[in-house]
Each structure stands twice: as structure tokens, then as C-alpha cells.
Amino acid sequence: MYLVKNSPRALFAALIPLAIVEAVLLVFAIAGGQVTDPAGVPAPDQIVMFYAGRMAMNAAFLFAGHTVLRQCKMSSRFAYGLMGGVMAAASYGIAMRNHIQLGAPGDGTVLTIGLLPTIAGMIGGFLYGQFAGLVPVARAAGTTPHANAPAAPPAIVFDGPVQVRTSVAGIAIAALMPTVLATLLPYTLLPLLMHGFADKSTAHIFAAVIPAQTFMIMMVISVIPSSIFMLCVHHVARAMSRRRAWEYAAIGGVAAFACALLLALAVPLLSALLVPAAFCGALMGALYRRFAGLEPLPLPELVVASDPNALVSADHPSRHQHGVILSN
Known part of the structure; x- marks a missing residue:
């Protein structure tokens, strides 16, 4: 334990x-x-x-x-x-x-x-x-084993096939990345925001409110779509038997770029978001892989059989030819 x-x-x-x-x-x-x-x-x-x-x-x-x-x-x-x-x-x-x-x-x-x-x-x-x-x-607990105490059992190891876990917390953390990146954007405009106010105390308050408001708005409108996107990326990576962080990042970046490209075809102005979307998708994929962890592949499902004669392999001769019963 x-x-x-x-x-x-x-x-x-x-x-x-x-x-x-x-x-x-x-x-x-x-x-x-x-x-x-x-x-x-x-x-x-x-x-x-x-x-x-x-x-x-x-x-x-x-x-x-x-x-x-x-x-x-x-x-x-x-x-x-x-x-x-x-x-x-x-x-x-x-x-x-x-x-x-x-x-x-x-x-x-x-x-x-x-x-x-x-x-x-x-x-x-x-x-x-x-x-x-x-x-x-x-x-x-800080206990020390006695001299005659039996040796501790060896650590449990596993060398079988594994896959990346489906983690709700990992999806939630990755889904917040668009919100975080969008919140960083107003900070680049802080000098312009503060320059437009004669009262510097008011300027400082608005300079703090705008990023906070951006954070709240982006969190409301992007968390659910980002969660669905991350879940799709995870299952695509799992179907491709990919487990490394850079592989998840590559799949996330390509998927985000493709989604942004489809939106850009409908609204050409959104073509400016192609590279940021790819970067955000790659970051989401890498973060998800970091926090999701691994689990062993599940064992095959049990088969309920009523006919013992049907329990033969796929290459058994009975699977490739039919038995014949001659009727009188």
C-alpha cells in the first residue's frame, strides 16, 4: 500500500x-x-x-x-x-x-x-x-525493519501492453489552455490601455479587469468545445497506438490546424488563427499526456458459449467448410 x-x-x-x-x-x-x-x-x-x-x-x-x-x-x-x-x-x-x-x-x-x-x-x-x-x-510511517524480519516483497512490475488512460482531470487541464493563452493576449496591450486614461488609478484597474474578463469569457465559451476536442485527439492517438508526449502534441497540433482551416474556409478572417491554433492544440495534447498516465490494455471480453463445438480458432478447417448431412 x-x-x-x-x-x-x-x-x-x-x-x-x-x-x-x-x-x-x-x-x-x-x-x-x-x-x-x-x-x-x-x-x-x-x-x-x-x-x-x-x-x-x-x-x-x-x-x-x-x-x-x-x-x-x-x-x-x-x-x-x-x-x-x-x-x-x-x-x-x-x-x-x-x-x-x-x-x-x-x-x-x-x-x-x-x-x-x-x-x-x-x-x-x-x-x-x-x-x-x-x-x-x-x-x-518511519518504521525500520528488524534484523530477522523477512525481506520485503519485490516491487510489482509490468511489461505487458499499455495504453494512455482516459483522464477527466487531464482533459479539464488541457481544455483550459485556450483560456490561458487568450488571457495572455491583453497583457501585450497594457501600455495602450493605460495610455488612454488620464487617471492612472483607473487605468490600472481596467488593465487588470480586461484580462480577468477575458479569462471568464473564454472559459465559458471554450471549455466544453476544448474538452470534446481533447477527447477526440486522445482517442485518435489511442487508435494509432501512440503513447509519447510528442506524439500527442503532434496529433493535437495537426487536429487543431485542420479545425482552424475548416473555419478559415468559411470565414477567411480566421486564417490568422491557423498557427496559434496549431500551437494551442500541440500544447493541449502534450499536457494531456503528461497528466493522464498509462494503464494496461484490457483483457478480451469473456465469451458466452452454448455449443462446445463452436470453440475453435479462426483458421480451423471447420471454419472454412461446411459439414454435410445426407438426408434419406
Whole structure:
């Protein structure tokens, strides 16, 4: 039996999705305060303290959930993904109840907005289980074998045929890549955005709001199509018996280029997206392969037979000729 190791590096990786979501919610809260109550917008130091406090809460809850799973001797990625969602939802609920969140959501949107940190927490929990690695229970407990103790059983190895797993978490991570890449685009326009405002404080707020708004819009409109695209790429690669990351990247890039080319034939203006689409598809394929993992090929399905004489191979003579019964 194995347990997931304690890993600061994995905890840092698990906090990345939560950090992005918390930053988006923080930007929207500041922008809303700038419109409704400009005088009540907190100072930058206070904003940083709010953000640091929320991230510290998320880190503490994630590590507490990891500790509970270790005590329960659970190490599956599904369990860690579920734990991350529960811990992120609990952290969000406590922050809302104790007014640790910078801006409260509007009436009737508390649960809806809470889905964002919950989903980010599920991805974060999955990332922790992925990056931390496993350790045997005996080593995790710190026990040392006695001199006369029997030797530990050899490690289980497998040299049979394998295939890339179908991973929901891997699809979700890969499907967010178009959103992330599209969000990076407004940052190249920040000097132009800030130059058009006489009030530099307003310029800074809008410069932060536009990427956050781009992130939300792209996530809503692209996650489902990107998930379907990634699932198709995975099954094409599996049908071609491809397992390496660069092979998944090549298949994803070609598939994305083909999809963009079909759209460009209908709307010629979209031809400018051919190269970015190919790059995004290649990145999605490589990311999926990185997080999906391998599994053994399934065994053939059991055959239900009612006639023992039919249990012969394909090249048996009875398969190629018919027996004859002469009637009287």
C-alpha cells in the first residue's frame, strides 16, 4: 500500500489554479467597488494582505485534507481531486462568512461564484497527488525493519501492453489552455490601455479587469468545445497506438490546424488563427499526456458459449467448410 508524500513543491503546484481564480475574483471585486464606492476601494497593501490571507487559507486547507487522506490511507487521484474541491469550497465558505473575502458576491450568486474555487480546488488536489509522488506505507510511517524480519516483497512490475488512460482531470487541464493563452493576449496591450486614461488609478484597474474578463469569457465559451476536442485527439492517438508526449502534441497540433482551416474556409478572417491554433492544440495534447498516465490494455471480453463445438480458432478447417448431412 502506498501513500502520497508530503511535498512543498506539489503544494505550490496545487495552489496555482486557486491563485488564478482568487486573482480573478479579487479583480472583479475591486472593479465593482470602483464603480459603486470609489472612496471605499482598499489600498494596494490591503489588497495584497487580503489575497495573501486567502491563499494561506487555501494552502492550509489543502494540506489538512492531504493529511486526512494519509491517515485514511487513500492515495488515488480521484480522492485527491475530490478532497481539493471540498477543501476549496470550505475555505470559500469560511471566507464569505467571516468577511475575509474582499468583495461579497451579489444576491443569489454566492453559490454560483463558489463553483469557481471549488473546480480550481479539484484541479489543485489532482495536481498535488500527481506531483507529490507515492511512498510505501512502512517508509511513510518511519518504521525500520528488524534484523530477522523477512525481506520485503519485490516491487510489482509490468511489461505487458499499455495504453494512455482516459483522464477527466487531464482533459479539464488541457481544455483550459485556450483560456490561458487568450488571457495572455491583453497583457501585450497594457501600455495602450493605460495610455488612454488620464487617471492612472483607473487605468490600472481596467488593465487588470480586461484580462480577468477575458479569462471568464473564454472559459465559458471554450471549455466544453476544448474538452470534446481533447477527447477526440486522445482517442485518435489511442487508435494509432501512440503513447509519447510528442506524439500527442503532434496529433493535437495537426487536429487543431485542420479545425482552424475548416473555419478559415468559411470565414477567411480566421486564417490568422491557423498557427496559434496549431500551437494551442500541440500544447493541449502534450499536457494531456503528461497528466493522464498509462494503464494496461484490457483483457478480451469473456465469451458466452452454448455449443462446445463452436470453440475453435479462426483458421480451423471447420471454419472454412461446411459439414454435410445426407438426408434419406
